[in-house]
Amino acid sequence: xxxxxxxxxxxxxxxxxxxxxxxxxxxxxxxxxxxxxxxxxxxxxxxxxxxxxxxxxxxxxxxxxxxxxxxxxxxxxxxxxxxxxxxxxxxxxxxxxxxxxxxxxxxxxxxxxxxxxxxxxxxxxxxxxxxxxxxxxxxxxxxxxxxxxxxxxxxxxxxxxxxxxxxxxxxxxxxxxxxxxxxxxxxxxxxxxxxxxxxxxxxxxxxxxxxxxxxxxxxxxxxxxxxxxxxxxxxxxxxxxxxxxxxxxxxxxxxxxxxxxxxxxxxxxxxxxxxxxxxxxxxxxxxxxxxxxxxxxxxxxxxxxxxxxxxxxxxxxxxxxxxxxxxxxxxxxxxxxxxxxxxxxxxxxxxxxxxxxxxxxxxxxxxxxxxxxxxxxxxxxxxxxxxxxxxxxxxxxxxxxxxxxxxxxxxxxxxxxxxxxxxxxxxxxxxxxxxxxxxxxxxxxxxxxxxxxxxxxxxxxxxxxxxxxx
Amino acid sequence: xxxxxxxxxxxxxxxxxxxxxxxxxxxxxxxxxxxxxxxxxxxxxxxxxxxxxxxxxxxxxxxxxxxxxxxxxxxxxxxxxxxxxxxxxxxxxxxxxxxxxxxxxxxxxxxxxxxxxxxxxxxxxxxxxxxxxxxxxxxxxxxxxxxxxxxxxxxxxxxxxxxxxxxxxxxxxxxxxxxxxxxxxxxxxxxxxxxxxxxxxxxxxxxxxxxxx
Numbered sequence: 001x002x003x004x005x006x007x008x009x010x011x012x013x014x015x016x017x018x019x020x021x022x023x024x025x026x027x028x029x030x031x032x033x034x035x036x037x038x039x040x041x042x043x044x045x046x047x048x049x050x051x052x053x054x055x056x057x058x059x060x061x062x063x064x065x066x067x068x069x070x071x072x073x074x075x076x077x078x079x080x081x082x083x084x085x086x087x088x089x090x091x092x093x094x095x096x097x098x099x100x101x102x103x104x105x106x107x108x109x110x111x112x113x114x115x116x117x118x119x120x121x122x123x124x125x126x127x128x129x130x131x132x133x134x135x136x137x138x139x140x141x142x143x144x145x146x147x148x149x150x151x152x153x154x155x156x157x158x159x160x161x162x163x164x165x166x167x168x169x170x171x172x173x174x175x176x177x178x179x180x181x182x183x184x185x186x187x188x189x190x191x192x193x194x195x196x197x198x199x200x201x202x203x204x205x206x207x208x209x210x211x212x213x214x215x216x217x218x219x220x221x222x223x224x225x226x227x228x229x230x231x232x233x234x235x236x237x238x239x240x241x242x243x244x245x246x247x248x249x250x251x252x253x254x255x256x257x258x259x260x261x262x263x264x265x266x267x268x269x270x271x272x273x274x275x276x277x278x279x280x281x282x283x284x285x286x287x288x289x290x291x292x293x294x295x296x297x298x299x300x301x302x303x304x305x306x307x308x309x310x311x312x313x314x315x316x317x318x319x320x321x322x323x324x325x326x327x328x329x330x331x332x333x334x335x336x337x338x339x340x341x342x343x344x345x346x347x348x349x350x351x352x353x354x355x356x357x358x359x360x361x362x363x364x365x366x367x368x369x370x371x372x373x374x375x376x377x378x379x380x381x382x383x384x385x386x387x388x389x390x391x392x393x394x395x396x397x398x399x400x401x402x403x404x405x406x407x408x409x410x411x412x413x414x415x416x417x418x419x420x421x422x423x424x425x426x427x428x429x430x431x432x433x434x435x436x437x438x439x440x441x442x443x444x445x446x447x448x449x450x451x452x453x454x455x456x457x458x459x460x461x462x463x464x465x466x467x468x469x470x
Numbered sequence: 471x472x473x474x475x476x477x478x479x480x481x482x483x484x485x486x487x488x489x490x491x492x493x494x495x496x497x498x499x500x501x502x503x504x505x506x507x508x509x510x511x512x513x514x515x516x517x518x519x520x521x522x523x524x525x526x527x528x529x530x531x532x533x534x535x536x537x538x539x540x541x542x543x544x545x546x547x548x549x550x551x552x553x554x555x556x557x558x559x560x561x562x563x564x565x566x567x568x569x570x571x572x573x574x575x576x577x578x579x580x581x582x583x584x585x586x587x588x589x590x591x592x593x594x595x596x597x598x599x600x601x602x603x604x605x606x607x608x609x610x611x612x613x614x615x616x617x618x619x620x621x622x623x624x625x626x627x628x629x630x631x632x633x634x635x636x637x638x639x640x641x642x643x644x645x646x647x648x649x650x651x652x653x654x655x656x657x658x659x660x661x662x663x664x665x666x667x668x669x670x671x672x673x674x675x676x677x678x679x680x681x682x683x
Contacts, residue, residue, distance in 0.1 A: 015668045016661060020642040024661060026668055028679045036562065038503035047655070052665075055681065064501065078501040078524050085503050122679060129561040129585055143585055145563035146505075147592035155658040157665055161641060163584075193488055194555040194581060227558065229584045250678035258678040293488050314553055318487050412560075414497045421521075431559060433492045435515045 002270035009140035032059040034086040036127030040150035052156035067404035106380020109347035116246025135232035136216035169205035180215030181447035185287035196228030207281035214353040234266035291322035306330035342374035346411035349428035350379030361452035367400035368458030426454035472594035473651030479548030490559035509571030557586025
């Protein structure tokens with residue numbers, strides 16, 4: 001029978017199935033960070049259990065780490081204890097950890113692929129909803145809660161019900177200047193933040209195939225913002241080229257065997273999906289969110305929508321609350337909205353390609369005087385190193401951006417990087433929820449190039465117009 | 471885990487869609503390395519007028535009188551009535567811990583985000599999905615009968631509200647675990663031999679998945 005990519009990944013990992021269809025699913029790679037793991041390790045200890053397969057685990061602190069000088073450690077004592085707890089747990093159980101002083105440290109969803117710890121065909125879990133990122137490799141990757149983290153530590157398995165299959169096909173080619181972030185925001189705008197609930201989404205179509213691995217990771221990263229726990233892209237030559245020669249990737253004869261298998265990781269031509277959504281790539285413009293849910297998104301040349309035009313009463317009420325929180329009037333052209341801060345980073349957009357795209361816009365320009373802070377936070381120590389070799393740090397610094405150390409940073413403001421109440425931010429992160437970047441902070445999600453364009457202009461602007469004005 | 475059989479309690483209406491886990495428990499409280507004590511900070515940004523932090527005594531903070539859970543009798547509610555896509559966003563189980571620590575035993579909504587839904591079952595919190603039209607009716611019922619109690623019967627899979635009773639669906643396995651308060655790690659370890667056999671087979675057929683072995 002013809003199978004989807006998701007069917008194939010699922011079937012390969014089922015250890016056993018209950019009568020009601022609940023499966024015991026084997027987990028190949030377990031990524032761990034400091035926020036969602038302490039209670040899981042504590043549970044393991046209390047029950048006198050050990051990790052089932054310690055070599056499947058890669059741990060890294062990312063949410064709490066400072067992005068400024070780290071030589072003095074973490075100033076906030078509560079954050080410090082959480083990071084030290086991860087260090088101690090990894091030491092006690094003999095697990096691999098890239099600690100805060102390791103050049104390989106970074107955001108867990110950046111370092112997994114960067115190290116080759118994420119491979120095609122794997123099941124990958126992490127106590128973090130953006131684990132869907134790793135699906136870009138033709139892997140089944142999804143976020144789990146802390147109880148499930150403990151379950152995987154203790155048993156190397158998870159109890160799961162199979163999701164339904166959805167195909168999101170982005171057909172044709174995007175216009176110049178349109179990035180993976182614009183594509184995925186447009187998808188979420190189309191299907192809504194609950195559109196993928198209960199589904200595993202495969203992203204396909206020419207526009208997805210044309211993306212680099214970095215771009216595919218950006219798209220899969222935000223599958224969860226469409227409600228889908230897992231997003232994925234079929235394996236092709238782009239995938240295999242990216243994976244080869246990475247530290248944790250197989251080599252030699254085993255690599256040859258692996259590649260032979262990886263080449264089967266795509267949906268069969270006759271496979272059927274429970275739901276199929278088509279988007280016309282050419283119609284996608286640079287995207288900017290206006291509200292407090294990622295589905296509240298419009299093209300940069302559009303106006304903030306009017307709740308009075310919404311027929312669904314619950315939705316209209318949600319829009320009114322969002323406008324009030326965001327301090328916006330319906331009908332305002334989004335490109336007239338001024339920003340206070342700019343954040344380029346997060347597991348969505350902090351890879352080398354993202355930094356290059358932002359630097360191209362920043363080059364030879366200056367951060368607008370009206371912008372209080374524009375910061376660039378690379379996704380890992382190795383991304384930072386690479387960017388510095390390419391001179392991107394100088395481009396940013398010359399333009400007036402701050403160049404920081406790697407971590408999650410202002411995506412969720414668990415460290416010192418945050419918005420103050422009322423401040424408006426152009427952010428390359430993934431969530432514009434109320435208070436996400438700091439209580440009362442107002443987040444607009446955009447691509448790295450659009451964030452850089454907002455930084456130099458002081459307000460949202462179509463990056464293509466800005467670049468053609470040279 | 472606390473077992474769930476039947477529960478009767480006051481229903482609090484939280485009338486907004488897409489309530490995300492950042493709203494249920496803001497990031498600054500995720501720095502805790504414990505599972506308990508999150509209740510006073512459930513819905514923190516909506517519940518208080520000033521900003522909280524782990525080292526601030528909540529008793530000294532300014533309460534938002536307009537927020538439903540600050541208004542009697544809802545401050546004693548144990549069933550939360552919510553709108554679609556409840557619990558979306560971050561995988562933080564702290565959101566569930568905050569709800570249970572506040573005193574909630576069940577959440578009724580038209581739909582739930584997948585990760586939140588799973589996390590709930592691990593902590594004895596029952597998420598009940600009912601048709602949007604039924605949820606509309608329940609909101610109207612609560613609005614006209616402040617302090618009304620609903621009864622949830624997990625064995626029978628029903629919610630009784632006023633004169634009506636509504637059936638809800640649940641997986642047999644989840645129901646069994648919740649009714650008996652079972653620790654699913656213990657259950658899974660009963661299949662340790664099957665896991666080992668799977669693993670040994672995969673080491674032969676897909677050795678690249680076992681680096682460092």
